[in-house]
Amino acid sequence: MxxxxxxxxxxxxxxxxxxxxxxxxxxxxxxxxxxxxxxxxxxxxxxxxxxxxxxxxxxxxxxxxxxxxRPPAAPTPPQPRYAAPPAYRPAAQVPVTTSDKSKIVAGVLQIVLPFGVGRFYTGHAKMAVAQLLVTLVTFGLGALWPLIDGILLLVNGGQDGHGRQLSD
Structure with missing residues (x-):
């Protein structure tokens, strides 16, 4: 041997x-x-x-x-072949701030004055201009878009121009 x-x-x-x-x-x-x-x-x-x-x-x-x-380095312990999935953690709750704008006012303005006035109120100027132009170019037939948008604002609410929820 x-x-x-x-x-x-x-x-x-x-x-x-x-x-x-x-x-x-x-x-x-x-x-x-x-x-x-x-x-x-x-x-x-x-x-x-x-x-x-x-x-x-x-x-x-x-x-x-x-x-x-040099002396040999200390052996490292073997790593598991498959790592365990990370434990589920719910996302941190971010405090939601509400807007000083009202969803009721925005919806009523969209329905009563159907050429984007409600969207001007909420701070969405580009959408409001688009609704105004569609209404004017189609001689009033395009007022269907602001009308439906007003109903959706009343039912579902929405966000202001800064991304905050419209208040009730």
């Missing part, structure tokens, strides 16, 4: 040697190594055969270390 392989005896490749040289350069730039010491350690890094050879170059140096010499 074979014994487990010692990680320090693993052979290193060119990328590990180059990374060790870059990290040694960082330590040299920070003033931790003299020029002669830096040159000798970089030469030893490029001649290293295994991780133990490279680890010996960093024994007296603080972090950073080459990534392959």
């Amino acid at each position: 074979s014994s487990p392989l010692d990680p320090e005896s693993l052979r290193v490749g060119t990328s590990e040697r180059e990374e060790a040289g870059r990290v040694l350069g960082d330590h040299f730039a920070e003033g931790r190594l003299s020029t002669d010491e830096y040159e000798s350690r970089v030469a030893a890094a490029f001649e290293a055969k295994n991780r133990a050879d490279l680890r010996a170059l960093f024994l007296d140096l603080p972090a950073p270390l080459p990534s392959f010499l």
Whole structure:
């Protein structure tokens, strides 16, 4: 039966040697190594055969270390394959402000003066102009639109030009 392989005896490749040289350069730039010491350690890094050879170059140096010499990160717990759906929460109740305009006044104005006066009252100027033009262009036959609109305002209410509910 074979014994487990010692990680320090693993052979290193060119990328590990180059990374060790870059990290040694960082330590040299920070003033931790003299020029002669830096040159000798970089030469030893490029001649290293295994991780133990490279680890010996960093024994007296603080972090950073080459990534392959750092201790392994703690394993993260496995995530569930399917996440549970979020719990249902009803939407926050937004306080509804009512308009100072009345749905009864708006509806009666639409019915009695069927050329958009009720819509001018509620603040819907574009719709009011459209109803006025339709009524004038069709010689009064277009008054059916403001009439129906007035009935709907009386029955269902509506909103003013700022999006607030018309008061009762």
